[in-house]
Amino acid sequence: MAKTILLVEDEAAIREMIESALAHAGFNPLPAADAAEAERVMKQTRPDLILLDWMLPGVSGIELARRLRRDISTRELPIIMLTARCEEPDRVSGLEAGVDDYVGKPFSVRELIARIQAVLRRTAPRSETGPMEIEGLILDPSSHRVTAEGTPIKVGPTEFRMLRFFMGNRERVFTRSQLLDNVWGDNVYVEERTVDVHIRRLRKALAPFGYDKLVQTVHGTGYRFSTQTDS
Amino acid sequence: MAKTILLVEDEAAIREMIESALAHAGFNPLPAADAAEAERVMKQTRPDLILLDWMLPGVSGIELARRLRRDISTRELPIIMLTARCEEPDRVSGLEAGVDDYVGKPFSVRELIARIQAVLRRTAPRSETGPMEIEGLILDPSSHRVTAEGTPIKVGPTEFRMLRFFMGNRERVFTRSQLLDNVWGDNVYVEERTVDVHIRRLRKALAPFGYDKLVQTVHGTGYRFSTQTDS
DNA sequence: TCTAATTGTTACAGAATTGTTGCACGGATT
DNA sequence: AATCCGTGCAACAATTCTGTAACAATTAGA
Numbered sequence: 001m002a003k004t005i006l007l008v009e010d011e012a013a014i015r016e017m018i019e020s021a022l023a024h025a026g027f028n029p030l031p032a033a034d035a036a037e038a039e040r041v042m043k044q045t046r047p048d049l050i051l052l053d054w055m056l057p058g059v060s061g062i063e064l065a066r067r068l069r070r071d072i073s074t075r076e077l078p079i080i081m082l083t084a085r086c087e088e089p090d091r092v093s094g095l096e097a098g099v100d101d102y103v104g105k106p107f108s109v110r111e112l113i114a115r116i117q118a119v120l121r122r123t124a125p126r127s128e129t130g131p132m133e134i135e136g137l138i139l140d141p142s143s144h145r146v147t148a149e150g151t152p153i154k155v156g157p158t159e160f161r162m163l164r165f166f167m168g169n170r171e172r173v174f175t176r177s178q179l180l181d182n183v184w185g186d187n188v189y190v191e192e193r194t195v196d197v198h199i200r201r202l203r204k205a206l207a208p209f210g211y212d213k214l215v216q217t218v219h220g221t222g223y224r225f226s227t228q229t230d231s
Numbered sequence: 232m233a234k235t236i237l238l239v240e241d242e243a244a245i246r247e248m249i250e251s252a253l254a255h256a257g258f259n260p261l262p263a264a265d266a267a268e269a270e271r272v273m274k275q276t277r278p279d280l281i282l283l284d285w286m287l288p289g290v291s292g293i294e295l296a297r298r299l300r301r302d303i304s305t306r307e308l309p310i311i312m313l314t315a316r317c318e319e320p321d322r323v324s325g326l327e328a329g330v331d332d333y334v335g336k337p338f339s340v341r342e343l344i345a346r347i348q349a350v351l352r353r354t355a356p357r358s359e360t361g362p363m364e365i366e367g368l369i370l371d372p373s374s375h376r377v378t379a380e381g382t383p384i385k386v387g388p389t390e391f392r393m394l395r396f397f398m399g400n401r402e403r404v405f406t407r408s409q410l411l412d413n414v415w416g417d418n419v420y421v422e423e424r425t426v427d428v429h430i431r432r433l434r435k436a437l438a439p440f441g442y443d444k445l446v447q448t449v450h451g452t453g454y455r456f457s458t459q460t461d462s
Numbered sequence: 463t464c465t466a467a468t469t470g471t472t473a474c475a476g477a478a479t480t481g482t483t484g485c486a487c488g489g490a491t492t
Numbered sequence: 493a494a495t496c497c498g499t500g501c502a503a504c505a506a507t508t509c510t511g512t513a514a515c516a517a518t519t520a521g522a
Contacts, residue, residue, distance in 0.1 A: 101342070111420050114420055115420075117408070118408075118412075142402075142403050142404070143402045143403055143404060143455060143457070144404040144449045144452050144455065145459075151462070152459060152460065152461070152462040153462065154462045156450070156451075156508080156509060156510085157450060157451035157452070157509075157510095158509080158510075190510090190511065190512090191511070191512065191513095193469090193511090193512080193513090194510080194511055194512070196469065196470070196471090197470095197471085197472095197510085197511075197512085198510090198511095199469095199470090200470065200471065200472090203470095217468095217469070217470090219468070219469075219518090219519065219520080220467090220468070220519090220520085387497085387498055387499080388498075388499095389498080389499075421499090421500065421501090422500070422501065422502090424480090424500095424501075424502085425499085425500055425501070427480065427481070427482090428481095428482085428483095428499090428500075428501080429499090429500095430480095430481090431481065431482065431483095434481095448479095448480070448481090450479065450480075450507090450508060450509075451478090451479070451508090451509080
């Protein structure tokens, strides 16, 4: 889930500053000091985006960008260039290099993060999942709504994610640990009993329509979302 | 059916490059070197979109955009402006002039194509439907007015664009980021919380008629325009 | 039945998110 | 120049959500 971002910047101070900013924003930064190191790193890991300084010792940033565009495996890799404000490089060469965005130095950290997210958003193919329905209970991700017989049911964010996961994976038992991974996310630490509380909250929300019986307890193991009668 | 795109750009090198890029992407490019030539071309062919350079000899790009907005026949024509990063144009005044998006030079061909398609996608339904109406709330894009039960509602430019977007995309959640892209324009950088402020202003304007409940909050996600009761 | 383990339920403090307001700034108008 | 208007932002208030602990209820097994 966490996007990996290759950061190619020769000045150590700036590199470290951006690196910590990226980490803080939930990205996985891969620092590199020059083009050679960048290419070495890319042989091992395939980043989701490249932050590339315009001025680099040895192979310049724009030259590296051209190389990446030439290689079929990195042709679609988004590139954001870091340039000195109003340096205004040759327009046509910028066009040809196929850079996705420019950020002029000095820049605000938040602007940089915003531009990264914008580029990732534009680049990523959108995977819209349609509404799910089970015995009249409808969950629509696009409107972010849970409906029973036409009337909307109010559920909290976590309950929504949990119900969405359950509706996509019915008739299967999940341990609390698995639910934490799939509903909360992998690298978060919360007590397993917290799952029980949210199960309770989900049941409470579904109870007025009788759908609470779909959320079943498997004693000694975990929980299951099922239309079959609980035995 | 290939979309026709009028390209107004004075620098021949850039014009030709974009022209070939457009042709390659399946569009039908109509090149023009200045505003006068652009207006001449438009008398013969009606393009689906205009790519307009900010800096033009004679009549400037933004001035041409204003003229197009004044003319009823071209009022709904999507406009994308090409601006140099260092020119730092006032995007707000551009937005008020009715520009749909900005692309800062230098830009990648991919980005340009993506933005063109994005603008075409989101302006397509608008131009065909004309005035929109939801439960007595009427928004008329051509006269730029909002009315409730005959009485006009005063909304600011941003609130108007937001309401127009919402009325064209009901029953769907949008994150603050998506709203910024669609209401403000893609590469405008403003704080996400600013969306909340304009949501507030829109609600305040709609409140005297009870329409404020159509603008719903989806906690943890964003906002939604819906006629269904929020619960 | 009795006991230990497991699960259900509730309350609550702190965190996170959203609502609301005032204000400075820039552009347009007078 | 004076004023108004729209905009974006920050600061504060209000609301909602979350995780945890504590206690009650239930289950499984001896």
